[in-house]
Amino acid sequence: MNTFVFQSPTKVCFGENSAATAFDVVKDFGGSRPLLLTDKFLVDNNLIDSIIDGLKDGGLTEPFVFCDVPSDSDVDCVNSASNYAKENGCDSIIAVGGGSVMDTAKATNICLSLGGDLLDYQGLNIIEERLRPLVAIPTTAGTGSEVSFVAMIKDRVEHRKLVFGSRFLAPDAAILDPVLLVSLPPKLTAATGLDALTHCLEALVASVTNSAVSDALALEAARLIFDYLPRATKNGEDIEARGQTLVASTMAGIAFSNSGVGIVHALAHATGARFQTHHGITNAVYLPHGMRFNIAYSSEIYGKVARALGFSKSLDDNEASEALVAAVEQLLEEVGLPNTLRAIGVPEMKDAELDEWVTLVTEDPAIIFNPREATAEDIIAIYKRAY
Ligand SMILES: NC(=O)c1ccc[n+]([C@@H]2O[C@H](COP(=O)([O-])OP(=O)(O)OC[C@H]3O[C@@H](n4cnc5c(N)ncnc54)[C@H](O)[C@@H]3O)[C@@H](O)[C@H]2O)c1
Ligand SMILES: [Fe+2]
Incomplete structure (x- = not known):
């Protein structure tokens, strides 16, 4: 242990x-x-x-x-x-x-x-x-x-x-x-909610530093976000939904402060610093790709989360993990967020520019906690898939 x-x-x-x-x-x-x-x-x-x-x-x-x-x-x-x-x-x-x-x-x-x-x-x-x-x-x-x-x-x-x-x-x-939060527009409501969900899903699989205490917060926060974010996005005056997503983001904040985040945040930090994209929207685009990259190392945890949140009944961890990624993709669609870097205004990077950006990703402290080590080739492959 x-x-x-x-x-x-x-x-x-x-x-x-x-x-x-x-x-x-x-x-x-x-x-x-x-x-x-x-x-x-x-x-x-x-x-x-x-x-x-x-x-x-x-x-x-x-x-x-x-x-x-x-x-x-x-x-x-x-x-x-x-x-x-x-x-x-x-x-x-x-x-x-x-x-x-x-x-x-x-x-x-x-x-x-x-x-x-x-x-x-x-x-x-x-x-x-x-x-x-x-x-x-x-x-x-x-x-x-x-x-x-x-x-x-x-x-x-x-x-x-x-x-x-x-x-x-x-x-x-x-x-x-x-x-x-009543005045927060739907797009920012959705984008910030996905930032919080990314905190949950990265903290849960973070290597070395995570614990059952932090996992409990991250799991319950993820449940609240899946349940209430669509409501808060559709009707900003829904105070119950606003309250539940707010509590969830605070719980997720406590979880990631103790457990760390991971590759999705490292990619989002580098992309946001370079192209001024919003932190939450950028996390949202990368989240399914970062999770798929991690499945080989984290399927047991993703599988448990998928079953706990009711997204899968399968005892096959890989199958359940895929169901969790699919639920994230469905949430993105439901709250009206784009799912490609192109759609959020990131220009296509090539050669030297791409190499410089990869350095930013690999030097970002968030990547230290990712369960799977990422090479420059891995990072470029995720970028291309997300593009
Ligand atoms: N310290 C941390 O733990 C941590 C974690 C994740 C992200 N961040 C940082 O947080 C920043 C992003 O924060 P954010 O996503 O909250 O967005 P933000 O603070 O940049 O705000 C985005 C926009 O929303 C507007 N806004 C804020 N509240 C509003 C409201 N109630 N009604 C209407 N408009 C409102 C702001 O005026 C602004 O124009 C990034 O710089 C990111 O790096 C920090
Ligand atoms: Fe974040």
């Missing part, structure tokens, strides 16, 4: 309109002058009003709001946000948004707490001390960043995503408020 360590330091609070409690929650962890980090869409559509009211009611008459966060945020944005926080004497952060905002908040917290150059902290386990209080409020149900130990920040000069990984990056609290 594997030895394992499982940890999940984040307090999780769930409830309709629970975002309004953000100031109280950050105070519980010692914050008194939080930076409110969010994006422009959420400000313009009054989605953070209840949080601002909470800050004002608590005595912060002019809350410190930084909302200039682009999708796939970058190093410049983190530097601007941390300068703004330092100039205003902020001692903590409330992040409200999708993965881009939450990852920006984690990286901003590094600069705010430790000072110096953000780039000096990239890599795994470089940060070894507690940071300032951070409360994360996700407005997409996908990345799991509200509980994860990582932040991905774009380096626009080098066209790559920088990875920051440390248990001290996990937010102190996550507030899950399904009401904030």
Whole structure:
């Protein structure tokens, strides 16, 4: 049996309109002058009003709001946000948004707490001390960043995503408020849901680091996504479906933080960094291909998952694994997501460009946890199949 360590330091609070409690929650962890980090869409559509009211009611008459966060945020944005926080004497952060905002908040917290150059902290386990209080409020149900130990920040000069990984990056609290997701359009609902499903299916087969504790979370999260994502995509106002997919993405976030992800994420990170495709949509395209690549090494687990989720009754693991991949493909179709790289705007790569991209894939930390080692030829073959 594997030895394992499982940890999940984040307090999780769930409830309709629970975002309004953000100031109280950050105070519980010692914050008194939080930076409110969010994006422009959420400000313009009054989605953070209840949080601002909470800050004002608590005595912060002019809350410190930084909302200039682009999708796939970058190093410049983190530097601007941390300068703004330092100039205003902020001692903590409330992040409200999708993965881009939450990852920006984690990286901003590094600069705010430790000072110096953000780039000096990239890599795994470089940060070894507690940071300032951070409360994360996700407005997409996908990345799991509200509980994860990582932040991905774009380096626009080098066209790559920088990875920051440390248990001290996990937010102190996550507030899950399904009401904030009502405005999320169907395509983003589907894409972010597939990101969460990829976290589940990669964590379950991840080599070395996985455990029964993490597997239980990943399996139940996958069940919730298969059951509720079509509903949340068809009717954004279905609060039950929004809530269930939100809880699922948080559970999947805890699972992959402990077990790791795999080749699908490595392919998606490299493709997203190069061609600006959305993380969830890119995972969705690669997921069936990554799973088929892994079947030879992971059929026992895929088979169990397929039977547990009711996609197959077969005791033949290979047959059951194929049924699980087919269920993923059917889900993609049901929620209206494209299933080729061409359809999501990735140009055809050849020769030197392809070689450079393969290097990005093989150097991505996510690939370390994949159950099957992938050669450059394997990666190119998956790319061609997904194209
Ligand atoms: N840290 C982690 O553990 C982790 C895991 C997976 C992905 N990521 C990162 O997360 C990022 C992707 O995050 P994402 O998929 O949540 O998308 P996102 O944060 O980039 O947001 C995508 C778009 O959705 C909009 N949006 C967000 N919430 C909305 C709402 N409620 N209503 C309407 N529009 C809304 C945003 O304004 C933005 O335009 C990538 O940078 C990826 O690398 C991080
Ligand atoms: Fe992801």
